[in-house]
Amino acid sequence: MHKLIEINAEEKWVSVQPGIVLDELNQLIYNSGLMFAPDPSTSNRSNVGGALGNNSCGAHSLVWGKTVDNVQDISGVLSNGDQIHFTNTSKSSLVEKTNKNTLESSIYKTLKKIPENYEKDILENFPDIQRRVSGYNLDELIHKSQVDFARFVIGSEGTLFSISEAKLKLVERPKHKALTLIFFKQLSEAMEATKVVLETMPSAIEVIDDMILNNARTNLQYSRLVNSFIDGNPKLC
Ligand SMILES: Cc1cc2nc3c(=O)[nH]c(=O)nc-3n(C[C@H](O)[C@H](O)[C@H](O)COP(=O)(O)OP(=O)(O)OC[C@H]3O[C@@H](n4cnc5c(N)ncnc54)[C@H](O)[C@@H]3O)c2cc1C
Structure with missing residues (x-):
């Protein structure tokens, strides 16, 4: 489960299995001039599945955001072995997804009720900070004509499903780098x-x-x- 499946340099995305190590992924796509941006300090040994599970950031999240900002779709396997695909979903497709007698359908039914029952709590209590990375991104379910379920589950630490494949956004690798050192006494x-x-x-x-x-x-x-x-x-x- 550590393979690069496909890269589309023109559209700037790559499909991977979750076991691929972050630095190895960026090494494999080096010649495209693109990179997967999240760079936690563990990137030479941590993998994409871990970055998705923890919503990892890294030193350069100021520019490229957290893992949640660098993902398009996620596929995986539920506790009963059924497959699930989380992506940007319109309200009408969501209604279709809730009409079946499956575990996937019951998950979508529950998710549909969250904004109905808890919108006020979520809006009032979700902290508006740059590095909020723990747990389900409930605020993704609120006030949206399209719900991006991939964004919703990033940071959920494997508690809903096992990720088997992810389509990740890529960014252009900087052509130049510069470092400034400033010394302080305190x-x-x-x-x-x-x-x-x-x-x-x-x-x-x-x-x-x-x-x-x-x-x-x-x-x-x-x-x-x-x-x-x-x-x-x-x-x-
Ligand atoms: C020393 C140290 C330094 C760190 N530095 C940073 C940093 O600079 N920036 C930062 O943002 N974070 C940092 N972190 C936390 C960071 O998010 C993790 O180190 C790393 O990204 C996790 O990757 P991993 O492969 O080790 O995942 P693991 O620790 O193995 O997994 C992380 C979570 O993802 C889940 N998961 C893994 N694979 C899957 C899968 N296939 N499907 C579903 N869920 C899955 C696991 O269940 C777990 O909950 C640091 C952690 C440590 C210990």
């Missing part, structure tokens, strides 16, 4: 500066404190990098 100063730095529209911001630097120094690969741009042993207060 963590609070670094936090304050984030607001100003965000105005320059960076693709990522990371705080690197002495704990990270010291850990990096114990790793052969990273210690060379750390020693190439850090003098001495600075400590963030």
Whole structure:
């Protein structure tokens, strides 16, 4: 279950099985100039299924969003072995989906009732924050003429179905990269500066404190990098 099934570079999507490792996927599609954007720090070993299950983000979510923003369709298997396909669905197709005597149909019946019964609670209590990644995206069910069920289930941690295939959106790989280092004496100063730095529209911001630097120094690969741009042993207060 770790294969790349199909890539369409023109339409910028790729179909994959869930066991494919994120970095391996991006390596396989490298020549297309495209990439699957979510880049959690575990990307050299974590897989697409895990990113879909956790709604993983990564350092560059400022630009490309979370996994939920980078998925088109998801297929999988329900607890009784039936197959299910989650995608953008119109209200009329939703009515059709609820008309059968199957587990899939009963799931759609339940989902249809959620906005009817809980719209106010969802609108009032779902936090409007950039990195809300845990659990079902109930707000996707509210006020929509089309309901994107793929977006609804991302982050649901395998609690509804096992994903067997996903159609993922791809973005253009940046042609150039640049890194700016800003040194601070105190963590609070670094936090304050984030607001100003965000105005320059960076693709990522990371705080690197002495704990990270010291850990990096114990790793052969990273210690060379750390020693190439850090003098001495600075400590963030
Ligand atoms: C050290 C560390 C650093 C991290 N750094 C980041 C980070 O920088 N950014 C970030 O966003 N997140 C980060 N995370 C969390 C991140 O989301 C996960 O590390 C990673 O994306 C999960 O992938 P995995 O392959 O390990 O999945 P797993 O941990 O194996 O699975 C994650 C969830 O997905 C479900 N799942 C897996 N496969 C399927 C499937 N086929 N069908 C249905 N459900 C499935 C599992 O049941 C589980 O609930 C970090 C976690 C750790 C431990």
